[in-house]
Amino acid sequence: MKLKFLAIAVIVFIVYSCGPKMPTPVTEVVEVPLTPELAEGKDLYQNNCAKCHKLYKPESFDKVEWKKIMISMQKKAKIDDAQSLSIYNYVTVGSRVDEERSKLRELM
Numbered sequence: 001m002k003l004k005f006l007a008i009a010v011i012v013f014i015v016y017s018c019g020p021k022m023p024t025p026v027t028e029v030v031e032v033p034l035t036p037e038l039a040e041g042k043d044l045y046q047n048n049c050a051k052c053h054k055l056y057k058p059e060s061f062d063k064v065e066w067k068k069i070m071i072s073m074q075k076k077a078k079i080d081d082a083q084s085l086s087i088y089n090y091v092t093v094g095s096r097v098d099e100e101r102s103k104l105r106e107l108m
């Protein structure tokens with residue numbers, strides 16, 4: 001009898017501790033938080049780069065490709081160097097390397 005009570009107590013304890021106390025796993029959407037500068041780049045990108053063609057996905061090209069693209073598209077979009085760099089920073093945020101960025105600054 002004592003054992004049965006103990007078994008129930010253990011089961012109740014397990015159910016209780018595994019049940020409501022277990023935090024439900026929260027599936028967090030991991031998004032790269034956009035700094036004001038990057039948000040501006042996104043804005044510039046959406047407003048200047050969809051006039052002649054669809055907006056290309058940032059991940060469609062790597063840093064090196066985007067660098068070349070921005071050089072030719074800057075002329076087409078008639079934007080200044082700062083705007084071009086801002087867009088470049090936005091589209092390469094996922095693959096951004098500081099070294100590449102400073103190289104681009106030298107180019108512009």
Ligand code: HEC
Nearest residue numbers: 045048049050051052053056069072073074076077079087
């Ligand atoms: C005046 C029209 C025009 C504007 C504005 C323009 N593009 Fe383009 N874009 C083109 C044309 C035409 C092509 C295809 C031929 C080429 O690559 O030059 C192209 C091609 C591209 C490609 C594909 C390159 C590849 O290798 O497949 C990307 C990416 C691109 N543009 C990005 C941009 C971005 C970013 C901007 C904004 C800064 C922009 N474009 C603004 C006309 C434009």
